Amino acid sequence: MKPPRFTYCDPETIDEAVALKSEYGTDSVVLAGGQSLLPMLNIRLARPEALIDINKIGDLQRIERQPDKLEVGAGVRQYELEDHPDVRELVPLLPEAVGFIGHVENRHRGTVGGSIAHADSAAELPCTAVALDAEIVVRGPSGSRTVAAREFFQGWMTTALEPEEVLVAVRYPVMPRTAGHSFVEVARRAGDFALAGAAAVAVLDRDGRFASLSVAVSSISDTPVRASAVENALIGEAPTEENIARAANEIVPQVTSGDDMHASRAYRRHLATVVVRRAITAAVARVHDRSNGK
Known part of the structure; x- marks a missing residue:
């Protein structure tokens, strides 16, 4: 057509x-x-x-390293996040998540800002933005303003962008060097939209307990979901298999997607706990790898 x-x-x-x-x-x-x-x-x-x-606007195609943030222009192609040295060093969750976006051909055309503005709740970049507490930078006739990622996504393909505004960049806080991260996704086939996905960033204290934890889940609601109840259940706790599995069940009440041709609501509830558990477990394993010099 x-x-x-x-x-x-x-x-x-x-x-x-x-x-x-x-x-x-x-x-x-x-x-x-x-x-x-x-x-x-x-x-x-x-x-x-x-x-x-907006493809001719060079100012939208920059990746800029700042003291405590990494600013990614809205026009940056998704594939650039996979191998860019600053991205891999400062926000390593992003390259891992980008690898799940469609196929390599899609990532060579798709942009960071395009995915954020489209606001598909199954997409990887909105999920990571919520997990990382990113800021969305938009510009309108009155100038620029920033919107927290958790406030930017307001419904299915609905955002805080006003009709006269343009999304110009995404600012990601630099991840702690001691943090472990993981992005886990389950789809029917590689490159398909996720049935459920989870991003996790974990920091352990000297006693090996959770000092901080950020978890976001995709494709279980109209927007990416910040799993605050899961996080709260684990802060101060040891990262045992039992503790993580118990905390992962806290995501179930936040699964609001109904039955569709891909999955039932009951299956998505189960799958949400699975991806959350896997993401947190993998993030903790990375923390241990870092401490062992791997």
């Missing part, structure tokens, strides 16, 4: 893109990688008056 007619705009600066968003508002869509937007256009789920192509 062919997309509906629209006015094509290709700004060269962020200010030009914002001006176009202000002009067209809800009648416009932003084209970055196009991995989700183009199919939506072709099957007429999206019928914009204007399409704003």
Whole structure:
């Protein structure tokens, strides 16, 4: 199928893109990688008056190392996160999660900002943003503002972006050097949307107990879910198999997705506990590997 007619705009600066968003508002869509937007256009789920192509905006394609954060431009291709030295050093959860996104061809076109703005609750980058307490940087006619990842995702493919705003970057806090991390996902086939996924970042204290823990889960609700109850159940506890399994059950009340063609709600509840347990266990194993110099 062919997309509906629209006015094509290709700004060269962020200010030009914002001006176009202000002009067209809800009648416009932003084209970055196009991995989700183009199919939506072709099957007429999206019928914009204007399409704003941001691929010429160089300021959106930078990865910048800051004292305590890593800023990733919205136009950065997903594959760049897999091998970029600063990303691997400062936020190593990201390269691991990106490897689960579609196939290599998708990652060479898809962008970081595109995935965040699309806000599919099964996607990997929204999940990691919530797990890492990332900040989403957006710009509108009144200037720039930041939105915490946990507040940015407001519903299924619904975000805190205003109609005249453009997502320009994602700021990730630098992970502690002593932290262990893991991203676990279960899908019917490699490259398919996840039936459930989990990101975990763990830090142990000198006694080997959880000093801090961040866990986020994908594809179990309309938005990525921060598993605060799981975290609270483990802080101060030893990372035993029994403790982790017991805490993983705390995710069950947060599974709100109903039955669909891929899985029943009951199965997703079970699967959520499985991916949470696996992610935390793998993150703890990485902490031990670090302490043993591996």
